[in-house]
Amino acid sequence: MKISEVMEITSLTKKAINYYEENGLISPSVNKENNYRDYTKEDIEKLKQISVVRNFDIPVKKIREILVNPKEMEKIFTEHLNKIKAEILNMERSKDIFQLCINDINFPNTNIGKVTDDMMLLKRSLDMSEREKEGYMKKELIRIFPGFFGRYICLKYSNYLDEPIDSREKENAWIHLVKILDDSHELKVNKKILENMESDKIDWNLLEEIIKNRDKDFYSMNEEDIQNYVDNLYDAELTETDLKLLGQFISYASSKDNIKYMNDLLKLIDEDLKVLSSKYKKFQENLSLVNCKMKKVYTGCSKVSADEIENNMGITTLTEMTFVGCEYKKFIPPGKTSKLVENFRKRIDEISNVVNPGDIYTINGIDSLPQYEKPKTLIHKLRFSFIVGVQVSKAEQIPKDMQVFIIPSHKHAWYTTSEGSKNLKSFMKNEIPLITFISQAFKIVKFPVLTLYSSDCKDTMESAVYNYMPVE
Template sequence: MLISEASKIANLTKKAIEYYTEQKLVLPVMLNNGYRDFSENDVERLKRISVFRKLGLNTEEIKAVLADQTNNTLQKISVQKDLNMQKEQVKKSILDKLSCDQSYAEINADLKAIEQSATVTEKLLEAFPGYYGRFICLHFARFLNESITTTEQESAYAEIITFLDNVPSLNFSEELQSFLIESTKHISIENIRDMIEKTKQSIENPDKFLSENKEVLEQYLAYKQSEEFKNSPVFKIQTMLKEFNSTSDYYNVFIPAMKKLSVSYAEYHEQMEIANERLLSQYPDIAKLNN
């Protein structure tokens, strides 16, 4: 079909379609008479492009999304947009402080904290693939809004950046990749935030968590010791992640640096260790599973 018909079906102006064609977002066949012939697939692609544009994606982002059959790119962009919204909210509060005569020196420290937080979260999202990257990014983002005021924090920040710039790729086999994509494709940012919040609540009051979830925990631990679990893709992924975190210096460099950089993360990590001790005291068999 010609551009006029494609325009009506896709509910786009000819100018918009011409622009998307110039940007190679859509590639209609060029006829001998110089007119472009848009297929039904081209029109469906135009409809998708229109949706992405209304959602604020730029041309390069749309190209990446259209080229990705897994939705991983779209999920990463969603996380980035979410983090950007948080950043804009913080900027709004800083403007409010300025309007109330807060000093520019204090404001600059707040702005620097925003920039550093954005740098770390973006690098986390790039360093770790798929769902794991989204989870890690959103998990640590809440600890990265504190201003860097000491030389120890500055050194820790530099360590984190160096680690993330040089961390080796985490490569799953094609089979495990397919499993991970399929099993996590419906997990939204809200789902991840909910999981993070529940984890936070469990370590803040481990005794209450263990008491209220005793039956579920016992069933879970029994399953983890079964042959079915040990032959499952989840077990293989968990084993790979443990090995990766150990060999990549995630535990020896990244985590200690995060504890130095962020007071709130250091407190969270201490709570997590106490909660783990409570868990191990009630379920000693889990120690064997964690070795």
């Protein structure tokens, strides 16, 4: 029997059937000529049993035990029966309150206050029933898409899967969403993640809380809140915690293929999610406003005048330079650079043969040179190297916490800014226009980027910072 027929008989998705086969719950024969599966009556009976059992949130490992020992079903049915009894009690309670309200209304000299109290009690009871229905979509996706796929989809959209399906429009959107998910290509998953999942090492609740906190209240912002959000976003500095969370995200979205996969999938289910979740709809509306405001900020500061080009930019070839300095193997936010420079300036006397004691350099990307190893960080697949140091004529008397770095001769496009960038907004205003112009006029290459802070470079508007961008 073909998979399309099996899907119709068992009401299972293609992904579910394939998943159960991969986990050894069924073993269909494979036609060597066309690689099609041929499902037997025994396979279908097992899939029907699995389909029933999955309604009770039974994990795959437990299902395997049930297929071997049908008596395990008794425990499952007993647990589900107890849940049904609890629901019946709740419905009976609502029924009694309805009857009480009717009796009060029909009673001579009706006490409206008493009826109101009864109605409030009924409302609380009905609200409780509705809350019990919340999360249905999340629960159902995990059931019909067993394994990592269902879990990952629920994790990505956990904030938007908590509303009941209480209208025909939502019902249609739900059916369409499930079909799109079932017809989508298989998600490429990091082997280590699968191993952690199978051994129950992944704390899905914790991951879900992280995502909820990330999106918290964003869907309820008004326009003023959005403007404040944009302002705070530009003024923000990344903390160690931010970097760790970034590392967690990158470790899960481990490849460009997976990121593209989720983006393409979202385009297909975006309209369905807007119908199924009022929060998602509001989130997308606010996200659109944020992007629009950010674009205006960028557009407003992305132009560079002819005078700026003539007075603040040029081309030079720096000869080979030897530096002694401190290396930081982590991301340094723009606002922290000036402090590191000034702290290093106090230690210049510890270094011998300094070419110009007043000039402090920062170097980004020393690991682009083959002679230097790439420093490891907590962030998977991303590496940072930031150096603060001085140029020396000869490397002698090196402090224990410093190293020697040699930068070969190379062509650079230089530009000046009035001060070091304190945050993302000042970086966009002061440097993005100049970098954009350089990238259009020259080819920026993989090579260390140097920034020079002269002796009079304090945190003032009059101070100049010289930036050297490698080009060819």
